[in-house]
Amino acid sequence: xxxxxxxxxxxxxxxxxxxxxxxxxxxxxxxxxxxxxxxxxxxxxxxxxxxxxxxxxxxxxxxxxxxxxxxxxxxxxxxxxxxxxxxxxxxxxxxxxxxxxxxxxxxxxxxxxxxxxxxxxxxxxxxxxxxxxxxxxxxxxxxxxxxxxxxxxxxxxxxxxxxxxxxxxxxxxxxxxxxxxxxxxxxxxxxxxxxxxxxxxxxxxxxxxxxxxxxxxxxxxxxxxxxxxxxxxxxxxxxxxxxxxxxxxxxxxxxxxxxxxxxxxxxxxxxxxxxxxxxxxxxxxxxxxxxxxxxxxxxxxxxxxxxxxxxxxxxxxxxxxxxxxxxxxxxxxxxxxxxxxxxxxxxxxxxxxxxxxxxxxxxxxxxxxxxxxxxxxxxxxxxxxxxxxxx
Amino acid sequence: xxxxxxxxxxxxxxxxxxxxxxxxxxxxxxxxxxxxxxxxxxxxxxxxxxxxxxxxxxxxxxxxxxxxxxxxxxxxxxxxxxxxxxxxxxxxxxxxxxxxxxxxxxxxxxxxxxxxxxxxxxxxxxxxxxxxxxxxxxxxxxxxxxxxxxxxxxxxxxxxxxxxxxxxxxxxxxxxxxxxxxxxxxxxxxxxxxxxxxxxxxxxxxxxxxxxxxxxxxxxxxxxxxxxxxxxxxxxxxxxxxxxxxxxxxxxxxxxxxxxxxxxxxx
Numbered sequence: 267x268x269x270x271x272x273x274x275x276x277x278x279x280x281x282x283x284x285x286x287x288x289x290x291x292x293x294x295x296x297x298x299x300x301x302x303x304x305x306x307x308x309x310x311x312x313x314x315x316x317x318x319x320x321x322x323x324x325x326x327x328x329x330x331x332x333x334x335x336x337x338x339x340x341x342x343x344x345x346x347x348x349x350x351x352x353x354x355x356x357x358x359x360x361x362x363x364x365x366x367x368x369x370x371x372x373x374x375x376x377x378x379x380x381x382x383x384x385x386x387x388x389x390x391x392x393x394x395x396x397x398x399x400x401x402x403x404x405x406x407x408x409x410x411x412x413x414x415x416x417x418x419x420x421x422x423x424x425x426x427x428x429x430x431x432x433x434x435x436x437x438x439x440x441x442x443x444x445x446x447x448x449x450x451x452x453x454x455x456x457x458x459x460x461x462x463x464x465x466x467x468x469x470x471x472x473x474x475x476x477x478x479x480x481x482x483x484x485x486x487x488x489x490x491x492x493x494x495x496x497x498x499x500x501x502x503x504x505x506x507x508x509x510x511x512x513x514x515x516x517x518x519x520x521x522x523x524x525x526x527x528x529x530x531x532x533x534x535x536x537x538x539x540x541x542x543x544x545x546x547x548x549x550x551x552x553x554x555x556x557x558x559x560x561x562x563x564x565x566x567x568x569x570x571x572x573x574x575x576x577x578x579x580x581x582x583x584x585x586x587x588x589x590x591x592x593x594x595x596x597x598x599x600x601x602x603x604x605x606x607x608x609x610x611x612x613x614x615x616x617x618x619x620x621x622x623x624x625x626x627x628x629x630x631x632x633x634x635x636x637x638x639x640x641x642x643x644x645x646x647x648x649x650x651x652x653x654x655x656x657x
Numbered sequence: 658x659x660x661x662x663x664x665x666x667x668x669x670x671x672x673x674x675x676x677x678x679x680x681x682x683x684x685x686x687x688x689x690x691x692x693x694x695x696x697x698x699x700x701x702x703x704x705x706x707x708x709x710x711x712x713x714x715x716x717x718x719x720x721x722x723x724x725x726x727x728x729x730x731x732x733x734x735x736x737x738x739x740x741x742x743x744x745x746x747x748x749x750x751x752x753x754x755x756x757x758x759x760x761x762x763x764x765x766x767x768x769x770x771x772x773x774x775x776x777x778x779x780x781x782x783x784x785x786x787x788x789x790x791x792x793x794x795x796x797x798x799x800x801x802x803x804x805x806x807x808x809x810x811x812x813x814x815x816x817x818x819x820x821x822x823x824x825x826x827x828x829x830x831x832x833x834x835x836x837x838x839x840x841x842x843x844x845x846x847x848x849x850x851x852x853x854x855x856x857x858x859x860x861x862x863x864x865x866x867x868x869x870x871x872x873x874x875x876x877x878x879x880x881x882x883x884x885x886x887x888x889x890x891x892x893x894x895x896x897x898x899x900x901x902x903x904x905x906x907x908x909x910x911x912x913x914x915x916x917x918x919x920x921x922x923x924x
């Protein structure tokens with residue numbers, strides 16, 4: 267295979283390859299034929315959700331006893347890679363559902379919450395969204411103003427709002443992170459499972475996006491939402507809980523971005539070998555060869571980073587800082603690859619018929635969400651210097 | 658409608674669930690460029706990606722759909738070759754087949770009779786109602802193994818089914834023939850081979866892939882028949898000659914038509 271220059275396949279188990287190949291075949295047949303038009307129309311192809319559930323793509327690394335596939339983390343990463351080979355919006359849907367909604371219910375939820383929600387979320391029958399970011403608190407979530415107040419009977423009243431929420435307008439449940447009982451300190455943050463049909467819950471799609479157009483991004487408003495006592499995720503506590511979710515999601519993103527990069531590289535390589543200019547294929551010119559060599563080199567490096575990180579995660583020894591390095595490197599790499607691929611494609615590179623410009627625009631969101639590139643720089647800076655440069 | 662009622666009666670009367678064997682071959686995926694190995698008689702396998710042969714995949718899917726529709730029965734999958742064919746067998750298990758048999762040999766012989774002999778020895782006495790093949794493998798393209806197995810087992814054979822149904826000791830199949838189609842009826846047990854269009858193979862679900870590891874895989878030495886047919890030499894098609902540009906615009910159309918008629922002889 268053109269994109270397996272370092273025989274990464276040889277480092278994957280038969281089962282991991284089978285999983286990758288099955289997701290790849292599904293993306294080739296179901297996503298690639300429709301995604302260009304869905305992107306132009308600004309439409310998330312939600313008709314794919316039941317199939318994604320049936321195939322086991324949602325929360326795939328969570329245990330089988332909750333209706334999930336129980337895969338290892340390398341397999342989970344390969345699923346994200348293949349989904350984003352299709353489109354970042356499709357992968358974002360799976361990331362949010364699995365890593366940001368199913369994972370906190372699994373990690374911080376009661377047994378009742380897990381049994382009630384996880385099997386139907388794995389099937390894609392219940393869709394989730396994750397509410398952490400607020401209009402004025404993105405990179406600094408500890409400043410959030412969304413507040414839940416406990417009532418005398420143990421129930422809760424929730425007020426506030428969230429922004430840039432993937433799946434927000436189509437979700438059935440939202441995992442909302444809120445401070446509690448008037449305490450402004452981040453240590454009071456708890457997670458709540460909020461049904462989106464609760465009185466006082468509203469979601470509005472954010473319009474005018476030039477990136478992630480095949481994905482729903484919404485603003486959520488909570489006005490005196492009355493939640494029962496068992497809406498709280500009992501084992502959640504402090505900002506650490508949502509950050510643990512983000513570590514899961516960022517891990518998947520480090521693989522996903524590679525899928526987008528590989529799609530761009532393969533597309534422009536094929537084009538370069540066929541497109542004749544000055545009487546020979548443009549792949550025969552040094553400028554394009556350097557472009558292709560740079561893309562290939564960066565993709566191979568990213569593949570090795572993510573595979574090794576996946577093995578560390580499976581061994582239980584990975585750190586959030588290592589995830590930051592992988593997310594920061596791989597997404598930045600993919601944005602560069604997508605841009606160079608678009609340039610190599612020349613005029614056709616601006617068409618939705620080709621994937622490069624769609625990936626290029628998508629990756630600007632991926633660069634910015636789940637910890638901006640800059641925030642990951644500061645996480646790594648703090649890890650190696652011991653000095654906090656956030657504030 | 659009558660057929661459906663008949664089927665229900667058949668199974669509520671306590672008849673044995675249907676047992677289907679599907680014989681599959683591991684072949685290189687065809688979208689890559691091929692090179693001939695140094696021996697000159699085989700394809701260079703370096704860097705090739707392998708999968709279930711296309712028609713065999715349709716057969717696996719058709720078999721699974723039949724047992725699902727009947728609500729009873731199971732599908733066994735069989736392949737012959739070196740240890741790597743177990744990966745291909747596990748893909749069929751991950752699609753939903755119940756058990757696999759690997760007939761082990763170092764090299765898959767080119768002679769279809771050698772292969773058919775080994776498969777027939779395995780299938781004989783297996784109690785199968787139906788033995789299914791793809792109508793041909795997409796690499797060697799002999800299309801002969803299934804026919805020979807039917808002969809060795811003394812069973813009726815329907816080659817190239819585009820539709821297939823079985824019930825109560827008999828089956829019906831549709832075959833696409835030049836200019837039309839034909840519906841055939843046959844008694845069970847039988848051997849059939851599957852044409853494209855019958856069913857699109859499902860994607861193995863991730864749970865199916867995990868479950869496949871726990872399903873039984875029997876490994877037995879392949880009892881190959883005599884090899885009386887070998888490949889002497891392979892070659893690649895000649896490189897296409899460069900095209901010719903006649904010019905631009907309506908003025909060159911008469912010359913283009915003349916060349917298409919007299920030189921290319923296509924119109």
